[in-house]
Amino acid sequence: MQGAQIISIGSAVPDLCINNKEISQIVETSDEWIVNRTGIKERRMLTGTNKSVVDLAYSAAMKALDKIHMDPLELDLIVLATSSPNDLFGSASQVQAKIGAARAVAFDLTAACSGFVLAIVTATQFIQNGSYKNILIIGADVLSKWIDWSDRKTCILFGDGAGAAIIQACYEEDNAILGFQLNTDGKKYNELSITYKENSYSLNTLKLFQGQFQYISMNGKEVYKFAVSKVPASITKCLNALHLSIEDVNWLLLHQANKRILQAVANRLSIDNYKIISNLSKYGNTSAASIPLALDEAWQNNQITKEDIIVVSGFGAGLTWGTVVIKWKC
Template sequence: MKSYMIQGAKIIATGSAIPSLKVSNEQMSSFVETSDEWIFTRTGIKERRLLTESGKSITDLAVEASIKAINSIAMDPKKIDLIILATSSPNDLFGSASKIQNEIGAINAVAFDLTAACSGFVVGIITASQFIFTGTYKNVLVIGADALSKWVDWSDRSTCILFGDAAGAVIVQSCNSVSNSILNFHLSTDGNYADYLSIAYKENLEPHPTLNLCQGSFKYISMNGKEVYKFAVSQVPLSILKCLNDINLSVKDVDWLLLHQANERILTAVAEKLSISSHKVISNLSKYGNTSAASIPLALNEAVQSNQVSRNDIVVIAGFGAGLTWGTVVIRW
C-alpha cells in the first residue's frame, strides 16, 4: 500500500445474479463422455448455471447484480462515479460497461471494461481502490461477470465440465483512512505461460482478394489443466503470504479465505499450504462451477447474505487464471 493514500476504501454492498438454467453432472453425461463421479472427484463441481435465455447476455446478468447491490443500501445510482466491468466475455467486443451504466441509471459514472479473466475481479477491486485512495472518486461499482459457456467446446470434456455463467457486484466507497478496509494487495503476471489458458484468435485461410487481408474469429477455450493447477498451487500461497507479511499479519489472523472458484483441489491445496482450516474456506464451487471473473463476488455475496462473514473479519481474497495472472487483496470487513 502506497504512503500517499489520503482516503480509505471499503466495500459497502454486494449483489449477484445467476441464469435460471441449471445443468447437473448427470445432464452433462448425456452429451459428452463423463459421469457425475468423474466430474465431482476431479473438480468438486456438481452443477452449473448457463445463460441460454433468448436475447439475454452477460450485460443483463451484470445489470441485475448491480441493481441488487445498489438497492441493498438504497443508493441513488447517480452517486456512482465509476463502473468497472471485469469480464472476458462481453456481448460487445468494444465493451459492455457503458451499457450497464445506462441500464442502471448511473448517468454520472465513467464506465470501462477490464479484461483479466479469472483474476479480473481482484484487479477490478484494486483498480477501484486506487481511484478512491487518491480522492479521484468516492463511489465505485465493481462487477465481475462472465458467460464462458459461449466460448466452450461442448465436446471437450476436459473443459466443458468446468465453466458456468454468473455475475457479481460490489460497491466500494471512500472513507477516512483510519477506517480503511482495503488493507493491502499484490498482483503478478507471467506472460511466458499465457498459452496455458486462452481463447485464441485464428485467421481464416482465404485473404481478401484485393487487400490481402485475412480476417478470422476466436476459437474455443484451450487449457492445460495440469500446468494451471501447478501454477495456482505454487504462486497463490506466496502472493497471500507476501500480502499478509507486508502489513504484519499472519495466516492465524485470517478469518476467511476466498479464492477464485476454479477447482476444489486447488482450493484445498492452497489452504493446506497456508495451514488454513478448511472451515475458513468460502466455497460455492459445487453449485456454479468456474464462473471466471464472477466467481469471487458471487461467493462473497452469498457469504455476506448468510451472515457467514462478520464485521471486522479479515478476509483474504485471491484470484488467478489466464495471462497467467494472479493477485491477492486483504480486506477487513
C-alpha cells in the first residue's frame, strides 16, 4: 500500500456576480430573507456563448498545476466530479485535451454535492493500490443552467464554480488521506433531483417516446433534516475508526449548502464555530465545486497550515453523503 497526499489545489469562478438585490428583481424575495435563511449574499454565474463547465474546470486545474510547476503530461488520471457536464457522455475528456494531459485517463463522476468527497476517495484508492502516481480531481458545476428562475426555493441558492486538487502517491508513513466513510439512500432521491420527463406522445410509428431533463427540484425541509442528522453521524463514525476525537480536529469543511446546516452540524458535534471553513456568503451552493473552492480560499488566506486535521463532508442529491479526514501537507 502506498500513501496519498494532496499536494496542490486551485479554484475558479465566473466573473458575473449576482447579489440578492438582483435576485429579488426576478422573484418575490429580499436580501434580508435570503441571508437569514441561507447565509448567501451573492453568487457567480457563467455567461457567454459556448461557455461551459469545461472552461471553469480547466481554469481551476491549471491553477493547481501551476502552483507546483507540474507538467500536465505527468498526470495519470483525471476525475471530474460534476452533475452539469456540457455533454451527457461526460466532459472529463474535454478537460484532459484542453490542459494537454495526453497520457491521463479521464472520466466523469456524478454524485452532485458529494462529488468532490467521492473523487478524493476514488483517487486515493487508485494510488494506494499502486495503479497511478499523480491524479487530478476536479469538482465543477454550472447549475445556473438548470435553475427555474421562477422558483424562489431554489434560484436563490445556487452558483457556478470549480475547484481542483492534485493527489500524489507518497510513502505509506506520510499518508495524508487518513480515512473515509460513505453512504447512499436512493429511496429519497427525489428530495433533490433534476428528473427526466418523457413526452406524453410518441414521435413515430414505432411508439418511441422522447423527453427532456427538468429544472432542479428540492424539498428544502427534508434535505435540511437529512443533512443535520446524517452528516454528524458520518463524521463521528469516521473519526472513531481512526481513533481521533473532536478535539483533534482543526477544521470542519462541509459542503457549502446553507449556513444553518453548517452551524447545526457543528453544534451537534460540539465543534466551535471558528473551526468552520465557509465562503458560502460569496458563492452560494456550487455543488461539487463548493468544498475545493472553500479549501483553496482557506489555504490562500493562510487559514489552514501544514499538519492540520481537516474533516471534509459532502451531502446532497442521491441522496448521498460522506466524510473524508485529511492531514494537510501543502
